[in-house]
Amino acid sequence: MDAVTEWFGAWFGAGHYEFARQMLQRGVAAIYVVAFLSTLAQFPALLGEHGLLPVPRYLARGGAAGMPTLFRLHYSDRMLRAVCVVGAVVAAALVAGLPQLGPPWLPLVAFLLLWILYLSIVKVGQTFYGFGWEMLLCEAGFLVAFLGSNEVAPPILVILLVRWLVFRLEFGAGMIKMRGDRSWRDLTALYYHHETQPMPNPLSRFAHLLPKSVHRMEVLGNHVAQLVVPFLLFAPQPVASIAAAVVILTQLWLVLTGNFAWLNVLTIVLAFGAVSDDAIHAIIPAMPATTSYSSDPAPLSWVAIVLIATALMVVLSWPPLRNLFSRRQLMNASFNRFSLVNAYGAFGSVTQERYEVVIEGSIAERPLREEDWRAYEFKGKPGDVRRIPGQFAPYHLRLDWLMWFLALGSPDSGWFRALLGKLLVADRATLRLLRHDPFDGEPPTWIRARVYLYRFASRSERRETGQWWMREETGELVAPSRLR
Known part of the structure; x- marks a missing residue:
């Protein structure tokens, strides 16, 4: 034995x-x-x-x-x-x-x-x-x-x-x-x-x-x-x-x-x-x-x-x-409560155009000019067209990732409306999640969210403009809003 x-x-x-x-x-x-x-x-x-x-x-x-x-x-x-x-x-x-x-x-x-x-x-x-x-x-x-x-x-x-x-x-x-x-x-x-x-x-x-x-x-x-x-x-x-x-x-x-x-x-x-x-x-x-x-x-x-x-x-x-081996294969799915032996996968479909949601605030009582609006900058997601994207992985910027899904048209489940509300009161914990607050901790009077189509600048565009990204506005996600 x-x-x-x-x-x-x-x-x-x-x-x-x-x-x-x-x-x-x-x-x-x-x-x-x-x-x-x-x-x-x-x-x-x-x-x-x-x-x-x-x-x-x-x-x-x-x-x-x-x-x-x-x-x-x-x-x-x-x-x-x-x-x-x-x-x-x-x-x-x-x-x-x-x-x-x-x-x-x-x-x-x-x-x-x-x-x-x-x-x-x-x-x-x-x-x-x-x-x-x-x-x-x-x-x-x-x-x-x-x-x-x-x-x-x-x-x-x-x-x-x-x-x-x-x-x-x-x-x-x-x-x-x-x-x-x-x-x-x-x-x-x-x-x-x-x-x-x-x-x-x-x-x-x-x-x-x-x-x-x-x-x-x-x-x-x-x-x-x-x-x-x-x-x-x-x-x-x-x-x-x-x-x-x-x-x-x-x-x-x-x-x-x-x-x-x-x-x-x-x-x-x-x-x-x-x-x-x-x-x-x-x-x-x-x-x-x-x-x-x-x-x-x-x-x-x-x-x-x-x-x-x-x-x-x-x-x-x-x-x-x-x-x-299923025709209806699930991606990133768990079959039990303990997250053991899961199904994985990524990018079953590839997005061919890049849309970005840009959040802007204004301290003007009546912001009528484009100059009245200033953009909030996130740490990882594209915003400023001259800024080179950073390297953050393996660190996970969760808010930035959800902003990408939001731009694809996914429902925000309330978190995005809550985010805008936090920015309107200049919530310090929320602002720490961002790269740049254009109002230095002061609450804006108005806030809005616009959607842009982004693409990488070609080599010639980079030389001529100094930009990393080229973009054009495609619409408005949230009209100018203020606290009631």
Whole structure:
């Protein structure tokens, strides 16, 4: 019996994936640090007691009923801040590798705590937390919890579950593109995407101005990376490591040319689940190819915990697996309350024109001239045509993202009207979410919102005007309004 137990424990551990474990645990924890800090900075103004969509009001109306959240019975901004601070501190300890120095259950408890805390935030975050990478972070945090500590080899079953997550991420995104928009099928999607993506970065314009032949090659490469390569993640080594390298390189290109919060960075981190120590050693000879405990059996109690978690994830995998091959494929959907084993995908359709909502205020009693109006500037979304877009990812500017959806015609669910009201009273918490307040903290008399069509300036237009963007007004979203 001891011989069987020893054999099973040795098979159970994947000692040749130690580098992968370190990348997965520390990388996912680092994203949690960013997520908790960004929530600490933005949540009170967006969703707090006096926010645009107050959580207490949401809960009073029955929101989050039956959802796994610590805030279901009570919410306060003080409690929210405490949750964020605890989450950021625990995540920072995991980045430093401190819990990993203890027994296997210690990092397990730490990551499950992060999962519970962040899941609690997401479940009351309403439209401001309705992004696919929120679910992705929750699922990733739950999975890497079962990678154990430095005392035991990484469980091979968990390594395989991480690859299954990357498969759903990439293959789901590839299938939603092929089903959703003809421009992905005729290879023209990137004629537009770099210019119309939610939040361009400093290199987006240069990517947009590349020749169309390059854009077609980009799309073709994307299809290979998302529709073919994911299957190779489950191939024997070194094929799996090469497949992971393709995923990492394609995601790095997205990091260089856009601001997609932590989606791309987290995908890169997760892709290391398919990279073996031998592959790392081949690239960096100073890194060991094997570890001293690679043949040591894991404690039977730890094996049982991992097997139970694996069985749970396998059972929960049926709905997302079926969704991948469904004609009515869902994008960024969760099939259970705990945000585990979700369906992912992005840009099933590509916007071919970029519209922006520009909010302007005036201190004139009767603003009759254009000079009477001054624009509010957001941190990430385009506004001033001379300003080069910034690099914010993996930080998530939630208000800026929703302004992009608003310009596409999505309903504001009350948050935009609340935003205009906050600006009319010069609410300090709201103004801190912006890059520039043209009235230096003083309330304007009037406010309005206009819609513009934006496009990147060509090389000649850039030389002649000094502008990064060219724009023309297309209409008025909110007529001049004032407080009653």
